[in-house]
Every structure is written in C-alpha cells, then in structure tokens.
Amino acid sequence: MQRTLADWLSHIERIHPKSIDMGLERIRIVAQRLGLKRPARKVVTVGGTNGKGSTVAFIEAIARAAGWRVGAYTSPHLLAYNERIRIGGADAGDAALVEAFEAIEAARGEVVLTYFEYGTLAALWLFERAKLDLAILEVGLGGRLDATNLVDPDVAVITTVDIDHQDYLGPDRESIGFEKAGIARGWKPLILGDDDPPSSVLRHAYAIGASAVRAGCDFFFEALPPEADQADEGPRWRWREVGYSVELPMPALAAPAQMRNAAVAVAALRALGKSPTRQQFAAGVAAAHVPGRLQRFERDGVEIVVDVGHNPQAARELAAWLAAGPAPGRTHAVFAALGDKDVAGVVAALHAGIDAWHLAGLADSGPRGIGVEAFAERLRDTAAGEGSRHADVAAALAAVRAQASAGDRILVFGSFHTAAAALAWLAAN
Structure with a gap:
C-alpha cells in the first residue's frame, strides 16, 4: 500500500x-x-x-x-x-x-x-x-x-x-x-x-x-x-x-x-x-506575507499578536514594536520556548513592555522541548519568574483570554512551536 x-x-x-x-x-x-x-x-x-x-x-x-x-x-x-x-x-x-x-x-x-x-x-x-x-x-x-x-x-x-x-x-x-x-x-x-x-x-x-x-x-x-x-x-x-x-x-x-x-x-x-x-x-x-510574524487577531476588543521570535535579537525587535504602539490597556505575554534558547536574554529585552507574564510548556516539541516547571526555573531570577504557569500554550491562552479586558493586548511568542499552537487555538476559538 x-x-x-x-x-x-x-x-x-x-x-x-x-x-x-x-x-x-x-x-x-x-x-x-x-x-x-x-x-x-x-x-x-x-x-x-x-x-x-x-x-x-x-x-x-x-x-x-x-x-x-x-x-x-x-x-x-x-x-x-x-x-x-x-x-x-x-x-x-x-x-x-x-x-x-x-x-x-x-x-x-x-x-x-x-x-x-x-x-x-x-x-x-x-x-x-x-x-x-x-x-x-x-x-x-x-x-x-x-x-x-x-x-x-x-x-x-x-x-x-x-x-x-x-x-x-x-x-x-x-x-x-x-x-x-x-x-x-x-x-x-x-x-x-x-x-x-x-x-x-x-x-x-x-x-x-x-x-x-x-x-x-x-x-x-x-x-x-x-x-x-x-x-x-x-x-x-x-x-x-x-x-x-x-x-x-x-x-x-x-x-x-x-x-x-x-x-x-x-x-x-x-x-x-x-x-x-x-x-x-x-x-x-x-x-509579501508570512504567518506568525506579528500576526494580529482580535477577540472582543482584545488584540492577540502571534510571533515566532525566539532569541534576544528578535525580542529587541518585538520590544521596539511594542514601544512604538503601546496598547490602551495591559500587555500580557504568553511565553514558551525550547530548552536550548537564551530565555533570560529574551525576557531582559522585553520586560519593560510587558505588564504580566504567563509561562507555558513545550514538553511535546521533540528533544529540545521543555515542561513549564523546568522552563519557569530557568526564568526564576528574571522579570518573568513570578509569572503564571500553564502546561501548554493553549492552556495559557485560554486562561489569559478569560482575564483580559477590552483594550488589552496578548503577545504570544517564543518559538515556531509556540506560534503554531497559538494559531491552532485561535482557529478553534
């Protein structure tokens, strides 16, 4: 066959x-x-x-x-x-x-x-x-x-x-x-x-x-x-x-x-x-168009932005974009990254533009994947260290979406795996 x-x-x-x-x-x-x-x-x-x-x-x-x-x-x-x-x-x-x-x-x-x-x-x-x-x-x-x-x-x-x-x-x-x-x-x-x-x-x-x-x-x-x-x-x-x-x-x-x-x-x-x-x-x-590069969605007045950015240089570009057009309300970050990335450097580049951090695991993303507890431990001494923890990107998005108000922005980023999970969740919700 x-x-x-x-x-x-x-x-x-x-x-x-x-x-x-x-x-x-x-x-x-x-x-x-x-x-x-x-x-x-x-x-x-x-x-x-x-x-x-x-x-x-x-x-x-x-x-x-x-x-x-x-x-x-x-x-x-x-x-x-x-x-x-x-x-x-x-x-x-x-x-x-x-x-x-x-x-x-x-x-x-x-x-x-x-x-x-x-x-x-x-x-x-x-x-x-x-x-x-x-x-x-x-x-x-x-x-x-x-x-x-x-x-x-x-x-x-x-x-x-x-x-x-x-x-x-x-x-x-x-x-x-x-x-x-x-x-x-x-x-x-x-x-x-x-x-x-x-x-x-x-x-x-x-x-x-x-x-x-x-x-x-x-x-x-x-x-x-x-x-x-x-x-x-x-x-x-x-x-x-x-x-x-x-x-x-x-x-x-x-x-x-x-x-x-x-x-x-x-x-x-x-x-x-x-x-x-x-x-x-x-x-x-x-x-020209590429999915997952500051791709924007709107749900009941909440802006959701999906980006594949996964290293400090990309995070600096995200920070510049946030600074150039701040949200009327709070900016929430849903952050999930692979285990071999400089996640502390990413947070350092972005923290000034983020009001609340929500960490998610990528445990099912192959040998470089990492669960949320291990991910959070790597961020313990950063601005994201006290962020909420979620098993995966879908769970994090659902939780943040439930608490966000009109005028807020949710930035989902950290990996192609993160962006893919976010796009799949958005397609279903």
Whole structure:
C-alpha cells in the first residue's frame, strides 16, 4: 500500500538517530544518485539569525510580481509540512511530496538522511521539474554545513548575525558569522543586511572573492517624511544605491525590522542582474506575507499578536514594536520556548513592555522541548519568574483570554512551536 504524506513524515523522522547532524557528505551522495542539477535558472540562498523567512517572502513576492516562475523552500513550518515548499505561490501538494520522497528513498540506499535533508532534496527535486526562473532557499541552521549549501547560489544573503544555536555554530558573533558566510560563493554577490557585520563575514568574502554588498554602505533605505506621502498611498520609504532609487509602500508585515528585510530583498534581486521594475518592486513589497510574524487577531476588543521570535535579537525587535504602539490597556505575554534558547536574554529585552507574564510548556516539541516547571526555573531570577504557569500554550491562552479586558493586548511568542499552537487555538476559538 502506498504511503501517505503523514506516513512519509513519520518515516523520515525516525531514519536518522539525530534531529540535527550537519554536513554535506550524505546529501551530496543522494543528490548525485538522483541526478539533480540546478533547481532553477537563478538561485538565491538566504541565511541569517533573524529575518530569513520574511526576506524570502519579499524576494518571492517581488519576483512573482515581475512575472517570474518562483520556488521557495523555507523551514520550519507552522501548521502543515507542505508550507515548506512553494511553487508559483502555492504550497506543494501531498501527492507531489510523496512522489519526491519515494524518489529520494529509492536513491539513498545505505545513506542515512536527516529529516531536513529529506526535505531539502524534495524541494530541489520538485523545483528542477517545475522549470523555475528563480529558486529561493532558506538556510536551516548556520550555512557552511547546512543542506541548502549543496547548491551554488547566484546571490547569497545574510540578513543578520546574532547569538543563537551556540551549541552548533560557536559561542560568539564572530564564530557564528563565519558559519553563516559559508553560503557565499567566489565572484558572486553576498548581500549583508547588518550595518556592522562580523569581521569574520567580511574576511571570508574577501578570501574567496565574493562581492560584499552592505546595507548602510552599498545600499540605503529610509522612511520618507509624512509630507512626502502620496495622497492615496500612505507612508512610504526609499531604497537607493548609486545611480538608482525607488520609492516603495511600507511593508504589510509589521515590526521595524521588516523595512530592512524588504531592503535586503530588493538588493538581492538587483544583484541578480535582471531587475524588476519599480512598479514590480512596489507590488511585491505590498503583497509579501508570512504567518506568525506579528500576526494580529482580535477577540472582543482584545488584540492577540502571534510571533515566532525566539532569541534576544528578535525580542529587541518585538520590544521596539511594542514601544512604538503601546496598547490602551495591559500587555500580557504568553511565553514558551525550547530548552536550548537564551530565555533570560529574551525576557531582559522585553520586560519593560510587558505588564504580566504567563509561562507555558513545550514538553511535546521533540528533544529540545521543555515542561513549564523546568522552563519557569530557568526564568526564576528574571522579570518573568513570578509569572503564571500553564502546561501548554493553549492552556495559557485560554486562561489569559478569560482575564483580559477590552483594550488589552496578548503577545504570544517564543518559538515556531509556540506560534503554531497559538494559531491552532485561535482557529478553534
């Protein structure tokens, strides 16, 4: 009997003894056996600590507005695995994914692949058959040893570099930057979204002959003053480089960082050579959307905001967003994170904008999951340490929703698992 997609996902979760096992040897062997070549005429690979998913969404939306046939590979997913692979703006169907997994299984022989390696090969296999103009690959972890680095990109992007995944990438920003810079290629553009990238990134670019294109140095972006607003178009911003500029609508995606993410996307597409028009840039920036990035809901006058932010850098962006638009009433935080995160650093970045903390467990979220009591113990000496405790995100949301009043805001954040649980609860309530 043919396996369903659910069967396959269960199977590929069990094959490799580790959920993370970085390296390119295994995936390269299977890719060769599959006969994989280029996934598209042009490839952009997007790495970085934060902002990867949003930057991919901007690149995808602008390229589609330009009439290109586009594939995007992202991770992790929120509600369904199919979200990870998009072709022509649509999630991959179950049948297509099953066909790809069957081909990979037949080719791998004795090679033991990780869950992420299966998914990456499936994306590349489907993209090659779709005859794409552009494939956008989001790095899963790091860059140098990530499965997506199997493909040589025409343009590499590093959105930001900050402290995260230290167990795999190193203890400091310089070490992490070196790992992320591994997606760059000699004599190809490397787009850098940080105004002050780690010196390790710049050294590596110089060593291999990559052309570093830096925010605040080679391209610039700034919000336009209110008097520059067009009558019917609302707030706008400008992207510019030497000899070229374009005025664009503010991104539909919230948070201060989204203008930077959109600017990095514009730079990446300009670097490809065949640039979209100004009108196509504007249409794509306005259309880009990613679930779980300051995604807003309303229930009886209570605003509920869901965000995947899971490290101190992301928490600083959340804090800036809260400060820019404070709620009329109280702001409640429902916080749940995986066991390997700098949760104290997250709370330190956010505590000034939070009136009440509600902690939730993620015990059922794989080997990195953590129950609420252990989670609360890690936060004992922080502003969140005296927060209420709930077994899971759904229980926390139900409790907070019951006590919140009109004008209050509930911010649910800390992990993709947290956001997925919140979105599922909201769909049912």
